[in-house]
Amino acid sequence: MSGKLSKSTSHRVETNIVHLGRNPSENAGVVNPPVYHASTILFDSYAEMKERQKNEMTPENIVYGRKGTPTSFAFEKAVAQLEGGDHAFAVSSGLGALTTAILAFVSKGGQILIPDSVYPALRFFCNEMLVPLGIEVGYYDPRIGADISTRLQDNTQIVMVESPGSVTFEIQDLPAISAQAHKKGAVVILDNTWASPLFNKPFGLGVDISIHAATKYIVGHSDVMLGVIVTKKEHYNRLKNCVYHLGQCAGPDDLYLGQRGLRTLAVRMKQHEASAIAVAKWLESRPEVSHVYHPALESHPDHALWKRDFTGSSGLFSFLLEEGITEEQIAAMVDHMELFGLGHSWGGYESLILPKHLNSIRSVTDFDSDKTFIRLHIGLENVDDLILDLDKAFGRLKNA
Ligand SMILES: *Cc1c(COP(=O)(O)O)cnc(C)c1O
Numbered sequence: 368m369s370g371k372l373s374k375s376t377s378h379r380v381e382t383n384i385v386h387l388g389r390n391p392s393e394n395a396g397v398v399n400p401p402v403y404h405a406s407t408i409l410f411d412s413y414a415e416m417k418e419r420q421k422n423e424m425t426p427e428n429i430v431y432g433r434k435g436t437p438t439s440f441a442f443e444k445a446v447a448q449l450e451g452g453d454h455a456f457a458v459s460s461g462l463g464a465l466t467t468a469i470l471a472f473v474s475k476g477g478q479i480l481i482p483d484s485v486y487p488a489l490r491f492f493c494n495e496m497l498v499p500l501g502i503e504v505g506y507y508d509p510r511i512g513a514d515i516s517t518r519l520q521d522n523t524q525i526v527m528v529e530s531p532g533s534v535t536f537e538i539q540d541l542p543a544i545s546a547q548a549h550k551k552g553a554v555v556i557l558d559n560t561w562a563s564p565l566f567n568k569p570f571g572l573g574v575d576i577s578i579h580a581a582t583k584y585i586v587g588h589s590d591v592m593l594g595v596i597v598t599k600k601e602h603y604n605r606l607k608n609c610v611y612h613l614g615q616c617a618g619p620d621d622l623y624l625g626q627r628g629l630r631t632l633a634v635r636m637k638q639h640e641a642s643a644i645a646v647a648k649w650l651e652s653r654p655e656v657s658h659v660y661h662p663a664l665e666s667h668p669d670h671a672l673w674k675r676d677f678t679g680s681s682g683l684f685s686f687l688l689e690e691g692i693t694e695e696q697i698a699a700m701v702d703h704m705e706l707f708g709l710g711h712s713w714g715g716y717e718s719l720i721l722p723k724h725l726n727s728i729r730s731v732t733d734f735d736s737d738k739t740f741i742r743l744h745i746g747l748e749n750v751d752d753l754i755l756d757l758d759k760a761f762g763r764l765k766n767a
Pocket of ligand 1: 460461462463486533558560561580581582583592593594712
């Protein structure tokens with residue numbers, strides 16, 4: 368019975384997510400998969416060792432802790448199935464997932480195209496690690512759409528996409544960009560962290576490889592660093608080699624918490640979505656706020672594109688304060704929040720607030736560099752309590 372349930376992925380997503388990558392009947396009936404702490408794996412004989420090393424790694428055929436254990440395979444299989452990919456690789460962090468996937472496809476003399484709204488740490492990796500290796504890095508306007516064709520060259524190896532973009536939340540036209548990239552033989556790698564594997568199904572939109580900072584929504588409790596690379600089967604071997612050569616893997620307890628986070632992902636995402644939209648709409652009505660950047664709001668310039676490609680929105684968005692707000696006023700606002708924590712990352716159950724300046728992290732799109740974006744992550748607290756906390760914060764802003 369339990370074996371049958373664990374193998375079925377034919378139900379609705381909230382049901383599948385409860386069972387993916389889990390098989391109690393193979394595990395003495397214990398509900399959750401065991402955590403294997405392993406480096407050495409013993410073989411019965413030299414002949415068996417040679418045979419097993421020749422074959423593909425699977426939960427039944429493991430040879431060394433770094434190359435996968437039943438714990439990593441369980442998590443990887445669950446995420447791949449949930450997102451609609453063929454395979455997944457778990458690695459040490461979200462940034463590690465991005466850099467590993469990129470290194471699998473670039474070579475000296477090649478070019479990578481990056482949206483200007485990319486996760487900033489990836490910009491620094493490209494500029495400081497890829498450029499010295501002789502790889503061209505080009506930045507493009509995330510709203511470029513099919514005009515990406517004007518930026519593609521014979522040596523373009525990767526088109527990176529991130530939708531929505533970091534801090535400013537541009538939605539990218541993934542089918543249009545992918546179609547052009549594929550004409551030139553480039554692979555399209557998406558950072559899908561914001562949507563989680565639930566709200567954007569990238570493989571149907573032309574994306575080749577999808578990355579998640581599992582640190583965020585998949586784990587969901589702000590206690591683990593974890594990344595995952597999900598791929599179509601065409602790119603499996605190349606990615607696998609790169610993961611192996613870079614020595615990428617993830618710790619067993621972190622993988623365990625990743626698969627445990629999945630069980631509640633669907634209910635958590637629904638709450639993040641509903642509360643974030645409520646807070647975003649409340650902010651739109653406030654005189655202190657000049658603009659709210661949330662793709663599920665009708666006021667968002669890419670709302671139609673978001674509606675076409677996404678099935679939901681998450682808890683992360685940003686807003687701009689009215690002109691002329693000083694750093695002192697911003698400090699008065701964010702320093703004394705009762706419920707919103709001041710800190711990096713997001714995707715956990717707790718709400719976070721983070722002032723952001725774009726000066727050093729944009730190079731081809733125009734933003735008023737003196738303006739401060741306030742990025743919010745809306746957690747699982749009662750939404751009226753969160754709005755009250757923000758209301759009091761605006762009071763401090765005025766009086767500072
Ligand atoms: C946080 C984040 C990452 C990096 O993930 P880490 O696990 O912190 O390394 C990558 N992309 C996006 C969009 C992120 O928000």
